[in-house]
Amino acid sequence: MTTNNTTTQTDPTPAETDHIVELSGVDSGYGDVQVLDDCTLHLDAGEIVCLIGPNGAGKSTVLKTVFGMLTPWDGTVSYHGRDIGGMAPENIVREGIGFVPQTDNVFGSLTIDENLRMGGVARDGGLEPVMDDLYDRFPLLDEKRGAKARTLSGGQRQVLAFARALVMEPDVLLIDEPSAGLAPNTAQDVFGHVEAVNELDTAILMVEQNAVEGLGIADRGYVLDQGTVRFDGEADTLLDSDEVSKLYLGG
Numbered sequence: 001m002t003t004n005n006t007t008t009q010t011d012p013t014p015a016e017t018d019h020i021v022e023l024s025g026v027d028s029g030y031g032d033v034q035v036l037d038d039c040t041l042h043l044d045a046g047e048i049v050c051l052i053g054p055n056g057a058g059k060s061t062v063l064k065t066v067f068g069m070l071t072p073w074d075g076t077v078s079y080h081g082r083d084i085g086g087m088a089p090e091n092i093v094r095e096g097i098g099f100v101p102q103t104d105n106v107f108g109s110l111t112i113d114e115n116l117r118m119g120g121v122a123r124d125g126g127l128e129p130v131m132d133d134l135y136d137r138f139p140l141l142d143e144k145r146g147a148k149a150r151t152l153s154g155g156q157r158q159v160l161a162f163a164r165a166l167v168m169e170p171d172v173l174l175i176d177e178p179s180a181g182l183a184p185n186t187a188q189d190v191f192g193h194v195e196a197v198n199e200l201d202t203a204i205l206m207v208e209q210n211a212v213e214g215l216g217i218a219d220r221g222y223v224l225d226q227g228t229v230r231f232d233g234e235a236d237t238l239l240d241s242d243e244v245s246k247l248y249l250g251g
């Protein structure tokens, strides 16, 4: 690991790992443009982990590489210890990893109910109990089952996007910038929903531009810069770090 980790000295990666998701020495990119450079990070059961860093650092590229939208050029991406690098997204969903992209994460012309059912097309049955459970957990979706998704507010759409990903009952959810484009109060609500999803035993790897808010709900964080992890540690430690604050939080 080539990180310049000055925030914590005590986070050794065990040789025999029980991380749910682990990137180890990953290089990845688009065409011949390299974005991730020896990127190493992990997600453990029950955690919310937040990726922060400047525009273009490669945060979304991490999620796309875990979700099989990009094949790592080098290094490994593993899920429960199994190499999933380059596995097709439809198979990754079946494995138990969900992805909520930043944009276009619901079908506006479909109803809420149809959106949720679309989220379950890869299921082998058992859809109705899961739908019932999600409607119990997200009453605003229940109330608007028959409404077109395009009629929802930005925050409500995010909730639908989370619920849609949860139809597959993932144990990992990758979330790209959940607060993007939302007013501060709405963003707070959405972060509350991220925490609620996490409480359902879903580990979350989240990219967030709003670093203070994102780290505020996270257990741990990674600061990515130019495709490489520059800092990692407990979320509170990163928030308290003068160096991280000065370089990446505008402090």
Ligand SMILES: Nc1ncnc2c1ncn2[C@@H]1O[C@H](COP(=O)(O)OP(=O)(O)OP(=O)(O)O)[C@@H](O)[C@H]1O
Pocket (backbone or CB within 6 Å): 030, 033, 035, 053, 054, 055, 056, 057, 058, 059, 060, 061, 062, 207, 209
């Ligand atoms: N589909 C693509 N094709 C080519 N280059 C891309 C593509 N998507 C992203 N990039 C480039 O990869 C680099 C990293 O992008 P990425 O979206 O991962 O950054 P980020 O850290 O998530 O930043 P942002 O907050 O701006 O989205 C950027 O230089 C971006 O222009």
